[in-house]
Amino acid sequence: DTEVTQTPKHLVMGMTNKKSLKCEQHMGHRAMYWYKQKAKKPPELMFVYSYEKLSINESVPSRFSPECPNSSLLNLHLHALQPEDSALYLCASSPQGTGRNTGELFFGEGSRLTVL
Amino acid sequence: GQNIDQPTEMTATEGAIVQINCTYQTSGFNGLFWYQQHAGEAPTFLSYNVLDGLEEKGRFSSFLSRSKGYSYLLLKELQMKDSASYLCAVSPFSGGYNKLIFGAGTRLAVHP
Numbered sequence: 593d594t595e596v597t598q599t600p601k602h603l604v605m606g607m608t609n610k611k612s613l614k615c616e617q618h619m620g621h622r623a624m625y626w627y628k629q630k631a632k633k634p635p636e637l638m639f640v641y642s643y644e645k646l647s648i649n650e651s652v653p654s655r656f657s658p659e660c661p662n663s664s665l666l667n668l669h670l671h672a673l674q675p676e677d678s679a680l681y682l683c684a685s686s687p688q689g690t691g692r693n694t695g696e697l698f699f700g701e702g703s704r705l706t707v708l
Numbered sequence: 709g710q711n712i713d714q715p716t717e718m719t720a721t722e723g724a725i726v727q728i729n730c731t732y733q734t735s736g737f738n739g740l741f742w743y744q745q746h747a748g749e750a751p752t753f754l755s756y757n758v759l760d761g762l763e764e765k766g767r768f769s770s771f772l773s774r775s776k777g778y779s780y781l782l783l784k785e786l787q788m789k790d791s792a793s794y795l796c797a798v799s800p801f802s803g804g805y806n807k808l809i810f811g812a813g814t815r816l817a818v819h820p
Contacts, residue, residue, distance in 0.1 A: 623806065634795055634810035635751065648807060682750060686806050696741070697808060699750035 596700035598683050604706045607673060613703045615666040615683030623647075624666040625697065626658060627682040635682055641666060673707045680704050710734045712811035714796050719817045720786055728781045728814045730796035741808065742770050742781045743795040751795055754781065783816075791818045 596617045605611050615624065623642045627635035640648035641660040649658075655677075657669040666683055681704075684697040711733045720726040732740070739758040743751035757763055757772035757779060769782040783790055796811040 632813075632815075634813050636810075637807060640807060680748075696753050696756060697751075697806060699752070701750050704748075 596683055596685055596698050598681075598700035598703050600703055601701065602704050602706075604708065605670065605673065606708050607675075609673075610669070610671045612670065613668040613681055613683075613705075615668075615700055616664055617685040617698070618664055619685065619687070619698065620663075621685035621687050621698070622663060623686045624660060625684040625686070626666070626668050627684065627699075629680045629682055629702070639668075670705075673705075675707050678705055678707045710798075710800065710809050712796055712798060712809060714794075714811045714814045716812065717815045717817070719819060722786055722788060722818055722820050724786050725782065725784050726786060726816065728783075728794050728796075728816070730779045730781070730811055732777050732779070732796070732798050732811075734798050734800045734809065736800040737774060738799040738801055740770075740772055740779050741797040741799070742768075742779075743797060743810075745793045745795060745813070747792075754794075786818050788818050788820070791816060 599614045625640050626638040628638055629635045637650050638652045639658045644660045655672045659667040680702045682702045683700040686697050714730045741756050742754040744754050745751040754768055755763055755770035757770050760772055760774055762771045767784045772779045793813040793815050795813045797808040799806050799808055
């Protein structure tokens with residue numbers, strides 16, 4: 593299994609809603625990531641978890657709250673979002689250790705979020 | 709600071725060869741990646757260079773010169789399905805995770 597699975601694929605929410613994006617991988621990867629991508633722009637790193645611990649928070653507003661319940665799962669909890677938060681949210685994972693393939697990120701299909 | 713530059717758009721003809729350049733200036737270097745991304749889809753891994761030289765993988769090759777902060781992706785025998793964005797990304801440091809910094813991407817249009 594070489595997939596990163598994200599749900600839902602599409603989400604529409606109001607500014608007062610609370611929702612969550614979910615990500616799952618079964619490749620034994622110990623690093624997992626959330627990226628945000630606006631149209632025609634590159635992915636921007638939001639959070640990195642390494643061994644289920646938050647390692648990087650790229651100054652993301654607190655209305656985005658990540659959670660890593662175990663080594664296979666990564667959630668992104670959303671609350672009181674703004675219309676400008678509408679984007680494609682990409683989850684990725686990567687193996688640990690050294691070697692040629694260190695750090696190759698495997699991306700999920702993404703969750704396309706629209707905030708009304 | 710971190711800076712990765714690549715052309716915004718390129719066009720090419722089916723069956724031809726195209727080279728997409730990338731220059732970078734980062735605080736550290738632990739490898740350079742090329743990803744392909746079709747519109748509305750996730751990026752997919754194409755290549756990884758950490759040592760100077762050329763890496764060939766089928767129709768795709770990638771080159772790295774660390775002293776020049778330069779890489780290119782070479783696509784041969786272009787096909788219509790190669791129309792996509794090509795993202796150059798640098799890993800600035802080694803460690804248990806990979807903080808990739810992406811360039812803005814090059815949108816390649818392949819015409820018949």
